[in-house]
Amino acid sequence: MTRILLVEDDADLATALRALLGRAGHEVLHAPDGREALRRLFADRPDLMVLDIGLPELDGWQVLERTRDLTDLPVLLLTARGAEADRVRGLRAGADDYLPKPFGQEELLARIEALLRRSRPAGWAADRLDTALHLVPERRTALWHGVEVRLSDIEYRLIQTLVRNRGRVVTTDQLLVQVWDGPAGVGRERVKFAVLRVRRKLQQAGGRDSHDVIEAVRGLGYRYRGEGRNPTT
Structure with missing residues (x-):
């Protein structure tokens, strides 16, 4: 119960x-x-x-x-x-x-x-989705350049959705459906604030050399563009 x-x-x-x-x-x-x-x-x-x-x-x-x-x-x-x-x-x-x-x-x-x-856990297997990013669904966390980043369930689903569509724009409406399940009355500003929280957490974990990997596409939505460098090199 x-x-x-x-x-x-x-x-x-x-x-x-x-x-x-x-x-x-x-x-x-x-x-x-x-x-x-x-x-x-x-x-x-x-x-x-x-x-x-x-x-x-x-x-x-x-x-x-x-x-x-x-x-x-x-x-x-x-x-x-x-x-x-x-x-x-x-x-x-x-x-x-x-x-x-x-x-x-x-x-x-x-x-x-x-x-x-x-x-609840989404049931997707943990995998390396980017050279710098590894999602851990059982703990609802991400490893960003080897540093663990604690995420809320919404933040986890948001980054997972963006990364699985790497290089493609995911519209705000699509995110509301896929991440928030599209409940009635949910405003678009919710997506903006969630993205800001995820950006801040990744930047704090990555330090000064960490790039902003989530791109806002004006009037459309957001795109995960990747770190652009391999952390092992």
Whole structure:
């Protein structure tokens, strides 16, 4: 049974969501504030977090930041703050999805199912996809010039999709379908921010001599162009 940590300070909404998620076959852990959320995160090791932003003690932004310091646990932000600036902030901070209130029950369940599906190993064998890059699916990591790079599930699927299409442009819409499974309401900015995170991680691992291997093709999407040099030479 999948274990979901629900972080919500509205008691009535929390009760309704626990019933909804329970009927869908999930075990639901509830935290009414940010400090309790972090405690349960450590103690119970959930499979996914549904996180409100407006929380007592620690707000949702602080909880998300501390969660991302510890784990690549899928996080769905569920909040009344539906402004574009809040959605952008959430995605940049590492949230995997963002659903403004009010929301439909079926949409919430579909988004949770998509996140959980993506959090499982994709089943592709580990192989060397480039002279400098080796993906390790069982650990959801990459070896970049021999240095291990920790990736979230989304980041792993993103780099894997781009590298397997090396030299070809993968459009933003194609990435939304192949990496995010094309859930309703997902904005194109999500792809941009995920690419920026992957670029930053590879550059940090490769050091000053590491080239930017993901090329943005204006108006279309992204292309993996490879390191262009063999790390063994």
